[in-house]
Amino acid sequence: MTRAKNLVRWVAQGLLSEAQADAIEKYEAGRTKDTGLKVFTRIGALAIAIGIISLVASNWDAIPPRLKLSLDLLVGISFAGFAARQLLATPTPTSETSVASLSIAWREAAIVIMLGWTAASIALISQVFQLGGHAIDAALTVLVVTTPLALYSRSRAFYVFWLLAWQATLGGELVRLMEERLVEAEVVLLVALAPAVPVVLAGLASTLKRRHAALRAATEWLAVTEWLLAASIGTLFFYQSDSIDMTYWSLGAATTAASLIAVIGWRLPVFAGLPARGRISVIVAATLSWACVYLPVAIGVDDAGFLNALSFCALWLAVAWAAAALRWRRVVNIATHVVGLRLVIVYIELFADLLTTGIGLIISGALLLLAVRVWMKQRHRIGRWLGLPDEETPA
Amino acid sequence: MNVPEAETSARMKWVAAFIPVVCVALLMVRGEVRSAASKKYLIPITGYDPRDLLHGQYIRFRFKWGVEAPTSSCEGPRCCLCLRGDEMTRPEVEYVGCEAPPDTCGAVLSGVEATRRQRYLVPEHAGHALEAELRDRDASVEVQCSGDGSFALGELYLDGQPWREIVYPALQFH
Numbered sequence: 196m197t198r199a200k201n202l203v204r205w206v207a208q209g210l211l212s213e214a215q216a217d218a219i220e221k222y223e224a225g226r227t228k229d230t231g232l233k234v235f236t237r238i239g240a241l242a243i244a245i246g247i248i249s250l251v252a253s254n255w256d257a258i259p260p261r262l263k264l265s266l267d268l269l270v271g272i273s274f275a276g277f278a279a280r281q282l283l284a285t286p287t288p289t290s291e292t293s294v295a296s297l298s299i300a301w302r303e304a305a306i307v308i309m310l311g312w313t314a315a316s317i318a319l320i321s322q323v324f325q326l327g328g329h330a331i332d333a334a335l336t337v338l339v340v341t342t343p344l345a346l347y348s349r350s351r352a353f354y355v356f357w358l359l360a361w362q363a364t365l366g367g368e369l370v371r372l373m374e375e376r377l378v379e380a381e382v383v384l385l386v387a388l389a390p391a392v393p394v395v396l397a398g399l400a401s402t403l404k405r406r407h408a409a410l411r412a413a414t415e416w417l418a419v420t421e422w423l424l425a426a427s428i429g430t431l432f433f434y435q436s437d438s439i440d441m442t443y444w445s446l447g448a449a450t451t452a453a454s455l456i457a458v459i460g461w462r463l464p465v466f467a468g469l470p471a472r473g474r475i476s477v478i479v480a481a482t483l484s485w486a487c488v489y490l491p492v493a494i495g496v497d498d499a500g501f502l503n504a505l506s507f508c509a510l511w512l513a514v515a516w517a518a519a520a521l522r523w524r525r526v527v528n529i530a531t532h533v534v535g536l537r538l539v540i541v542y543i544e545l546f547a548d549l550l551t552t553g554i555g556l557i558i559s560g561a562l563l564l565l566a567v568r569v570w571m572k573q574r575h576r577i578g579r580w581l582g583l584p585d586e587e588t589p590a
Numbered sequence: 591m592n593v594p595e596a597e598t599s600a601r602m603k604w605v606a607a608f609i610p611v612v613c614v615a616l617l618m619v620r621g622e623v624r625s626a627a628s629k630k631y632l633i634p635i636t637g638y639d640p641r642d643l644l645h646g647q648y649i650r651f652r653f654k655w656g657v658e659a660p661t662s663s664c665e666g667p668r669c670c671l672c673l674r675g676d677e678m679t680r681p682e683v684e685y686v687g688c689e690a691p692p693d694t695c696g697a698v699l700s701g702v703e704a705t706r707r708q709r710y711l712v713p714e715h716a717g718h719a720l721e722a723e724l725r726d727r728d729a730s731v732e733v734q735c736s737g738d739g740s741f742a743l744g745e746l747y748l749d750g751q752p753w754r755e756i757v758y759p760a761l762q763f764h
Contacts, residue, residue, distance in 0.1 A: 256713035256754075264618050271611045279607035283600055313610040317617065322711045324621040325743035340613040342608035 233300040240304030260323040278305035295502035343536020354413030380440040387447020393421035398458040424469035426484035433503040448489040473520035628734035648709040669701035698736035
């Protein structure tokens with residue numbers, strides 16, 4: 196419906212001819228014709244994968260262990276054959292769009308089924324031989340042996356979950372191996388180094404080639420999300436801050452700062468098209484986010500809700516500025532919504548009674564309307580000052 | 591947006607698809623080889639928490655090694671258990687240093703691993719019946735000892751019989 200309304204509006208404005216609008220409508224209808232089938236394909240694959248795991252978990256005792264293992268291998272061989280055939284069935288440039296996208300959906304389904312089968316098989320081996328191993332070791336084995344296959348996926352959503360699984364597994368292994376050997380200060384170092392992980396991920400993503408566009412997009416999305424999450428959580432330490440070993444915390448902070456500088460310096464050529472102030476916006480956002488991760492703990496100020504609100508809003512305004520410069524519209528919208536939500540929470544925190552809350556809301560509402568009016572009148576000048584691309588000056 | 595795929599050989603795709611199968615097959619073979627090559631002893635067990643033997647799909651227990659706490663000659667991870675005796679019998683056990691265990695040891699196990707809480711995976715439908723039998727009978731587990739100090743669990747015995755021979759007939763009457 197939205198697309199149809201947009202097309203009518205664009206035709207009315209003379210941006211498109213009616214023939215062009217019809218062609219667009221026909222193309223999109225063909226592309227999304229089999230969306231339902233693709234959804235069912237994915238659900239079916241997931242159901243098979245979970246069903247296999249559930250079957251193994253029930254530890255079905257009706258057949259002898261060696262027969263179980265043999266049957267499992269036979270099932271695995273047939274699944275692998277199916278997966279290989281789907282990988283080989285690359286859509287041709289002349290195939291219909293819907294056929295091509297269904298073919299890709301089958302490929303994704305085959306990859307998910309193989310992942311599920313591998314996990315279930317390792318669990319089965321552990322059951323039959325009563326190995327008593329740790330679940331994290333099993334997860335690591337599954338991820339390692341299925342990585343070559345997983346890299347043939349073209350689904351960004353799949354890669355987001357896959358990368359999260361890698362992070363959780365590697366993190367869990369590290370904690371498990373170290374927990375009995377680390378002193379408290381070294382634990383602080385590990386926590387301080389954790390925010391560097393998304394920064395490194397973002398750097399690695401920039402090296403990925405075009406054929407791994409989905410993996411690159413997923414890595415970048417995950418890296419930015421985790422980094423901003425770490426920065427937002429960091430501001431919470433203005434509410435309560437425990438004393439920690441600053442030597443190790445500073446080491447983690449310095450390492451993350453160096454990683455951030457390396458990644459931005461590495462990717463600066465990408466921002467070559469930005470005006471100078473646009474590049475500044477990226478540097479400001481990066482610096483402010485790093486400060487939000489590390490300084491609240493370092494400063495050690497407790498019970499300072501206003502510092503939390505101030506730093507949180509400053510962080511997300513800087514993110515909105517940088518996102519506008521980079522033409523990440525969705526991030527601009529998210530950032531401004533987040534700032535708005537935090538301001539609402541400020542009212543709840545600060546104003547105890549209805550009278551002061553009411554006065555505060557009226558004043559701030561009036562200020563917001565004034566800001567919008569100023570922006571409407573001066574947006575081009577303000578946009579140029581902020582270093583935003585001309586055609587992208589937000590309305 | 592569908593990005594056109596770069597040329598990748600068909601062979602690599604077959605390899606990628608079959609690597610998990612090959613690895614799983616190797617793990618199965620490794621399990622069989624270890625089991626065949628290991629030295630086996632029967633060790634009595636006791637519930638880790640008598641009120642909660644059954645935990646999900648496994649029972650929790652600890653071994654009754656029947657050995658005094660390690661002397662000052664070895665501590666923590668450097669302490670190993672030396673098992674002596676015939677296979678498939680209850681062995682004599684003593685603590686020894688892991689670096690230089692006596693040659694008379696039939697098997698040497700990591701002390702930390704052997705004294706830790708253990709898990710025995712059980713079929714879903716037999717868990718409660720098995721838990722009840724464990725409270726009333728003497729239980730022991732076949733321990734398959736490898737040369738590297740690790741071990742795997744074999745059959746679970748109740749009063750000297752494989753547990754299925756006792757639990758499953760009881761299940762059929764219910």
